[in-house]
Amino acid sequence: MKTEETREQVKQIYDAYAKGDAERFASFLNDDLDWVIHAPIEVFSFAGARKGKLAVLEALASIADDYELKKYEPQCMIVDGERAAVMSEVGFVQRASGRMLRFRIADFLRLENGKVVEFREFIDTFDVTQQALGRFIDL
Numbered sequence: 001m002k003t004e005e006t007r008e009q010v011k012q013i014y015d016a017y018a019k020g021d022a023e024r025f026a027s028f029l030n031d032d033l034d035w036v037i038h039a040p041i042e043v044f045s046f047a048g049a050r051k052g053k054l055a056v057l058e059a060l061a062s063i064a065d066d067y068e069l070k071k072y073e074p075q076c077m078i079v080d081g082e083r084a085a086v087m088s089e090v091g092f093v094q095r096a097s098g099r100m101l102r103f104r105i106a107d108f109l110r111l112e113n114g115k116v117v118e119f120r121e122f123i124d125t126f127d128v129t130q131q132a133l134g135r136f137i138d139l
Helices: 003-018 022-026 053-066 125-133
Strands: 029-038 048-051 067-080 083-094 100-112 115-123
Touching (some): 003 067, 100 125
Parallel strands (some): 029 115
16 A cells, blocks of 8 residues: 555544544454554553454443543644554543543554554553543652
8 A cells, every 4th residue: 555545544544533433433444453552451441452353343432431532633644655653632521520631642553455454552641541530640
């Protein structure tokens, strides 16, 4: 896949997610997807490694159970061939507390034949963990 084709696919993926279009979003995922969200699993149960489209969709459903998406805006995208890096500003309302969590994430994707086969997400975990817990973490 050429860089411009990848760029367009990634834009479509993020558009589908931001609009809550689960069916369209799922259509971009490879059945054997290798997916990792790097964040503390004790605080964010959806974090960690997932293998396969079904497991990823279950993790995303878990996010939707606990958080309401308010903002998901890609700010920067770098694409090279079938690989892309995307930094986004994100806002979720934590359903249990009503707290608004605002943070940045960095995603690294690899596509094959227009589908995501590898996904890595890095969250500003210290900041968002404090927001989720509603208190400063005393070190």
